Amino acid sequence: MRDWDRVDFGDLTCRQFVELVTDYLEDELDPDVRRRFETHVDGCPGCERYLDQVRTTQRTLGRMPLDALSAGARAQLMTAFRDWRSAGPGRSSS
Amino acid sequence: MERTEEQLVDALRARDERAFAELVDRHSPAMLALARGHVSSREVAEDVVQETWLALLKGIDGFEGRSSLRTWLFRVLVNIAKTRGVRDKRTVPMNLQDEPTVSPERFQSAAARWPGHWVRFPRPWPETPEHLALSGEAFELVQQELARLPQQQRLVVSLRDVDGYDSDEVCALLDLTPANQRVLLHRGRARIRAALADYFEAAS
Numbered sequence: 001m002r003d004w005d006r007v008d009f010g011d012l013t014c015r016q017f018v019e020l021v022t023d024y025l026e027d028e029l030d031p032d033v034r035r036r037f038e039t040h041v042d043g044c045p046g047c048e049r050y051l052d053q054v055r056t057t058q059r060t061l062g063r064m065p066l067d068a069l070s071a072g073a074r075a076q077l078m079t080a081f082r083d084w085r086s087a088g089p090g091r092s093s094s
Numbered sequence: 095m096e097r098t099e100e101q102l103v104d105a106l107r108a109r110d111e112r113a114f115a116e117l118v119d120r121h122s123p124a125m126l127a128l129a130r131g132h133v134s135s136r137e138v139a140e141d142v143v144q145e146t147w148l149a150l151l152k153g154i155d156g157f158e159g160r161s162s163l164r165t166w167l168f169r170v171l172v173n174i175a176k177t178r179g180v181r182d183k184r185t186v187p188m189n190l191q192d193e194p195t196v197s198p199e200r201f202q203s204a205a206a207r208w209p210g211h212w213v214r215f216p217r218p219w220p221e222t223p224e225h226l227a228l229s230g231e232a233f234e235l236v237q238q239e240l241a242r243l244p245q246q247q248r249l250v251v252s253l254r255d256v257d258g259y260d261s262d263e264v265c266a267l268l269d270l271t272p273a274n275q276r277v278l279l280h281r282g283r284a285r286i287r288a289a290l291a292d293y294f295e296a297a298s
Contacts, residue, residue, distance in 0.1 A: 004208070013210025015201040019194065022280035026261065046215030050196075050287075053219060057287040061240075061255035064233050066123035073140040077118055077147055078111070084151045085109045 010039030017047045021054050099163055107154055118147060121164060124257050125171055130241070131249040132175035142178055146171040165263070172267055195284030219294050232290065239289040240282075246270075247282035254279055 012020075017040050023029050024037050041048050069077075097105070097116070105113035122143055129139035149170050150157070157166065202208050240248055240256075249268055253259045259267070265275050 009211075013201070014212045015194070015196070015198070015210040018196045018284070019280075022276055022283065026276055026279075028276065044211075046212040049216050049218060053216060053291065054283060054287050056219065057236075057283055057290060058255050060232060060236055060290075061251065061283075061286070062258065064236060064256055066127050066256070069118070069122040069126060069143060070140060073144055074118065074122075077144055078115065080144075080148055081111060081114050081151065084148075085111070 007043040008039050009043050010036035012036050012040045014040075014044060014047050014050075017041070017044070018050055021051055024051075025054070025058075100159065103154075103157070103159060103163060114151075117163070121167055122147075124164075125167060127252055127256060128168060128249070129171060129175050131245060131252055132172070133178050138178060139175075142171060142175045145174050149174070168267060195281055196288070216291060217295055219290070220297070232293075235289060235293055236286055239286045243282050243285060247278045247285075250275055250278040251282035251286070255283070 017037065020029065020033065020037055024034065029037060041051060068074075097113070102113045102117050106117065125143045125146060126139055129142040130136065133139050133142060146167055150167065157163075161169075200213055201210050202213055240251060243251065246268075250264060250270070253264045253267065254261070261272060261275055264270070265272055268275070270278070
């Protein structure tokens with residue numbers, strides 16, 4: 001059994017910890033708070049998991065497939081392109 | 095062979111239709127996602143994307159390529175979307191107060207043995223991140239939750255985590271201070287994490 005009384009939580013509660021996660025990931029914590037944050041996460045499996053899950057969330061967002069433009073909107077754009085091309089001053093001939 | 099962005103822009107200046115189509119296909123999905131952060135319907139978002147491309151055509155001869163094309167497109171798109179967004183209001187007031195991002199009931203009360211510490215550790219998620227990222231259901235859930243975020247949070251999370259912009263670029267694009275940008279990112283990410291956590295908890 002783990003002796004929780006002897007764990008160093010960096011003088012942070014878990015409730016405080018979760019509000020510091022983004023500043024930590026953005027590398028915006030003061031050195032002192034950063035040390036306490038890291039001490040806490042080393043001692044607290046719940047917060048370690050929380051931090052991991054935020055990172056996983058971030059990764060999942062980064063891999064999200066994005067919707068393409070609808071075929072109709074794309075076709076309209078290509079028509080607009082042709083109009084622009086035939087009207088535009090960039091054409092030497094036509 | 096695939097053409098570089100620079101070659102495509104040059105070709106577009108020369109009125110090359112295929113170059114235009116290639117650029118549209120390459121950039122429109124991210125533009126659409128960004129536009130959806132500003133306006134309420136997909137239709138309006140598509141209009142905004144189209145308008146942005148038309149603005150590029152109009153301005154292509156003056157486009158100097160000092161910024162990357164994507165940054166240029168995004169900046170113009172945000173401006174167009176903002177004017178549309180005024181007509182099409184769905185703005186949620188930005189609340190930067192320190193409302194907690196994790197429900198207070200998850201933590202022990204002042205009278206408990208460990209005040210402020212977890213009542214119960216967050217449950218482990220069943221799959222590895224790689225697995226999770228590939229699961230369509232998780233993507234769907236994340237997409238839905240993203241759409242439910244207040245506008246500013248949604249924009250910041252989309253730009254930072256979906257599109258991969260860094261904080262300086264996002265601050266410039268959305269006219270935010272670095273501190274506000276971080277608060278919005280913090281709240282948005284926390285909500286999406288919470289939605290995934292609830293989902294996994296219900297599934298287990």
